[in-house]
Amino acid sequence: KLPQTEKYGLTSQMRRAACSIPLNIAEGAGCESQREFKLFLEYAHRSTHEVLTILELIDRLKLCESRDTTNLIKQGKEIRAMIHSFMKKLLTLNSKL
Numbered sequence: 001k002l003p004q005t006e007k008y009g010l011t012s013q014m015r016r017a018a019c020s021i022p023l024n025i026a027e028g029a030g031c032e033s034q035r036e037f038k039l040f041l042e043y044a045h046r047s048t049h050e051v052l053t054i055l056e057l058i059d060r061l062k063l064c065e066s067r068d069t070t071n072l073i074k075q076g077k078e079i080r081a082m083i084h085s086f087m088k089k090l091l092t093l094n095s096k097l
Contacts, residue, residue, distance in 0.1 A: 010058060013050075014051055017050040020047040021047045021048060021079070021083075025040065025044050025083075028044075037090065038091070041087045041090070044083050045080060051076055052073060055069050055072055
């Protein structure tokens with residue numbers, strides 16, 4: 001629902017960052033070590049920060065209805081928390097090995 005003027009700006013950047021999240025998780029899942037997998041989870045985690053920042057900008061610049069961004073921000077924070085928990089779980093598993 002962003003304005004056409006943002007098609008190649010925030011919209012494009014948010015799509016790339018949002019796609020990066022599951023792609024990094026998938027790529028990391030194919031790694032041979034948990035340490036390497038954690039690195040890709042960190043990339044995915046950073047991408048959630050990027051998406052959330054873009055959503056905050058959209059909200060502050062009033063480029064979209066606030067109700068539209070509020071739910072997306074909530075979901076993004078939940079996804080970020082899940083990835084963070086997963087990274088911590090991998091660290092716990094590595095320390096027990």
